Amino acid sequence: MALSFFSPPALPIHRITCQALSVAVPSVAVAVAPLPVNPNSSLSCALNCTHFQSCSGCTQEYNLHHPVVIDEAIGFFNKLGIKDFSFDSCRLWGWRCRAKLAIRGSSTNPLIGLYEEGTHNVVDIPDCKSHHPNINAAVQLLKKGLFLIHPPIFVNELYILFLLLIWILHPGIIELNVEPYDEDQGTGDLRYVQIIFGNRWRHLLGERDFWEHIGGIDVSLAPSSFGQANTRAFDSLLRKLQKYVPQGASVVDLYAGAGVIGLSLAVSRKCRSVKCVEVNKESRQSFEKTVERLPTNVESNISWHHADASIEPTSWLLGSDVVVVDPPRKGLDPSLVKELRHISAVELRTSKRPEKVKDEKRPWILRAREDSIQIESTTVHEENQSLPQTLIYISCGWESFKEDISKFEIVRCWSLIVEKYRSQLELSNPIGDSKGMKDITEDQ
Ligand SMILES: C[S@@+](CC[C@H](N)C(=O)[O-])C[C@H]1O[C@@H](n2cnc3c(N)ncnc32)[C@H](O)[C@@H]1O
16 A cells, blocks of 8 residues: 655655634524634744745635635525534645646746746745645756656655656756746747646656555556545545445446545445546546455445536436535536436425436447446345435535535535535435534534
8 A cells, every 4th residue: 555645755744734613603694603713823824935925826824724715605604504514624734746837937047836926927936835845845856957866755755746757857957958938939848847637648667556545545546637636635525525425325426537536435335336427538547446456345336437427417317326526616517507406306396206217329328338447246236216315516616616506406505625615515415314414523
């Protein structure tokens, strides 16, 4: 099992976590109930980053444990009747394990960082407080062309970065005289360093597979597959959301990437079936590798489908008890919102189930099914034609999240915000009373 990302790093890492919980609020709450803030904690939760203001990456300097948006979120969920909103900031420094950085300047004085707000001027951020220290160290090495001398320090933690760097830069900007991109002239050789994402990858050195332990399972993430930047927060989120999924449920994981959420649920909740739907075919390889390392006693029908979740979403939703959505920042596709809306309305008004689906003939659906991986359980499960009871919405776009859920008829919902605005929402109550919510609060 590789846990190398959090093994003792070469550089000191500050692990300071602040946490804030909501206070009880009146049932019909309109006013925002502020989270309790320890007046002495604001300085200990200060960013203290020399790049703050010149770099556009962070917007808050003090009270990092209490982002400005939290008060708005509390008010928003209050209006929906949610009284036990909770917020977990997780790690506040050194949490970003993936980064895409722009490169400008000159070969003798390269600037590697983010754009200044509203411009394309790159701000050099060698001491970024959000980056995992090894990202900053790697950037330094990239600048100086030293990594061929010191590879063992980083091979485990950031070997993917090094594969890319070696590929394009061997052995470094200064030594090789690689010219950074010039925006005005349109010249130069190097414009961005993309630490994880990308489609064309070649394995040059280090371990071939990059493994992390997330949500109770070993996960392999290929460079070209989506992966969460804040792995610690993602792990925390997964462990919490497991409690909202009944044991033995059928789950469909839409916008699934490598299927980390679905596979974590398959193991922790002994799901009857898990369907993962993802539009990026590059994620398939990571899914397959991760499945190979699942415990052998997992009795779940597991499948990964290379498909667009917005096309005929009904075909994915039918037969699932729980729907997990984790869309990009722009939020859910309109066709999916429409279908979820329809389902929630049907569930609320009648217990009538839709008729059994006819044999599928539509070519695009059949194609998506062909382009899928199926791992059959040895246990025979009855075919399930139920409608989903629960929607778990994981969001990285607060505005799109608010807009999406304003379209649903919500009986009850809860929220969990981790990292940025990662939230969960339930359309109806799947696990009886508010047990699940208590669990979440107690856990923190
Ligand atoms: C925020 S990521 C979440 C990935 C995954 N749940 C995880 O945590 O690793 C969103 C994913 O949705 C995928 N995606 C975007 N649009 C999609 C669509 N219409 N249908 C299916 N997947 C889509 C992206 O390729 C990306 O992998």
